[in-house]
Amino acid sequence: MVPSSKExxxxxxxxxxxxxxxxxxxxxxxxxxxxxxxxxxIHRRYINxxxxxxGKFEPEVSEVRIPITPVIHNTIKVPHGGIIATVADAAxxxxxxxxxxxxxxxxxxxxxxxxxxxxxNKELIARGxxxxxxxxxxxxxxxxxxxxxxxxxxxxxxxxxxxxRQS
Numbered sequence: 001m002v003p004s005s006k007e008x009x010x011x012x013x014x015x016x017x018x019x020x021x022x023x024x025x026x027x028x029x030x031x032x033x034x035x036x037x038x039x040x041x042i043h044r045r046y047i048n049x050x051x052x053x054x055g056k057f058e059p060e061v062s063e064v065r066i067p068i069t070p071v072i073h074n075t076i077k078v079p080h081g082g083i084i085a086t087v088a089d090a091a092x093x094x095x096x097x098x099x100x101x102x103x104x105x106x107x108x109x110x111x112x113x114x115x116x117x118x119x120x121n122k123e124l125i126a127r128g129x130x131x132x133x134x135x136x137x138x139x140x141x142x143x144x145x146x147x148x149x150x151x152x153x154x155x156x157x158x159x160x161x162x163x164x165r166q167s
Contacts, residue, residue: 062095090139091128106159
């Protein structure tokens, strides 16, 4: 008999916890609490839940924040460049998607990021803004910093307006 998914998860968690380091436990707690937040409706997407992403969107600017934890570290224990790009894309794309008419959304067509510095501080903050608002394309810019104001990266992206898919 093949074990159920829940049985597989329970076995895997038992094995992981028996051999876990404090860092393993920190990461597991982070990811599991993210899934709980998704279940509770705090986050609509698993990526936002896994990263503990918080966003604030105004008509012309946005701010997306995530905690810096081992979940997002690269091999030198600083935030992974792909995660920095993901947070920048969320800040710019979230702002862009809120600017289009009802029934439409946006997709990223291009993103460019220049990395400036690393950090071992506590939070990544991406602040998005408009460079160009067209009917079919939007061009955005974003500064990514830590909570001390240290500039980590700058990004630009283009977004294409599409008709929203039916759920």
